[in-house]
Amino acid sequence: MDYSFLVIMLLAFAGLWFMSSRSRKVQREAADFRANLAIGDEVMTGSGLFGTVTAIDGDVVTLESTPGSSTRWLRAAIARKADPVVVADGPDDDEAVVEDEPVVDVPDDLSSLPPEPPARPDEDRDTK
Numbered sequence: 606m607d608y609s610f611l612v613i614m615l616l617a618f619a620g621l622w623f624m625s626s627r628s629r630k631v632q633r634e635a636a637d638f639r640a641n642l643a644i645g646d647e648v649m650t651g652s653g654l655f656g657t658v659t660a661i662d663g664d665v666v667t668l669e670s671t672p673g674s675s676t677r678w679l680r681a682a683i684a685r686k687a688d689p690v691v692v693a694d695g696p697d698d699d700e701a702v703v704e705d706e707p708v709v710d711v712p713d714d715l716s717s718l719p720p721e722p723p724a725r726p727d728e729d730r731d732t733k
Contacts, residue, residue: 638683638685638686639680639681639683642658642661642666642680642683643658643661644658644659644660644661645657645658646658646686647686647687647688648668648683648684648685648686648687649683649684649685649686649687650668650678650682650683650684651682651683651684652682654668654670654676654678655670655687656668656669656670656676657669659675661680664679664680664681665677665678665679665680666678666679666680666683
């Protein structure tokens with residue numbers, strides 16, 4: 606009896622089971638994240654809106670994207686937790702300003718550049 610067909614079918618079912626179990630795991634983690642949302646969390650919606658959770662009422666989450674601008678979203682629309690935005694007040698110790706580097710003056714327009722040297726008559730520019 607030839608068992609090759611049976612082996613191929615078992616491999617196909619094992620592959621389908623493996624793929625579905627991974628997708629169920631990802632869905633379960635996303636559901637756990639949405640269930641544990643808290644006021645003050647920085648989140649991103651599935652459409653790309655970043656905001657701070659200001660209120661939670663059942664399946665409706667209120668996000669504040671800018672101060673004074675609140676929108677209501679379904680809990681299922683929240684895709685992930687966003688990284689908090691860090692605003693630097695000044696140069697850090699690793700980004701110290703180096704005093705010994707020369708300053709390069711970049712002109713705003715071409716008028717301050719020296720004129721282009723005239724072309725030599727023996728040079729044919731069209732053959733390049």
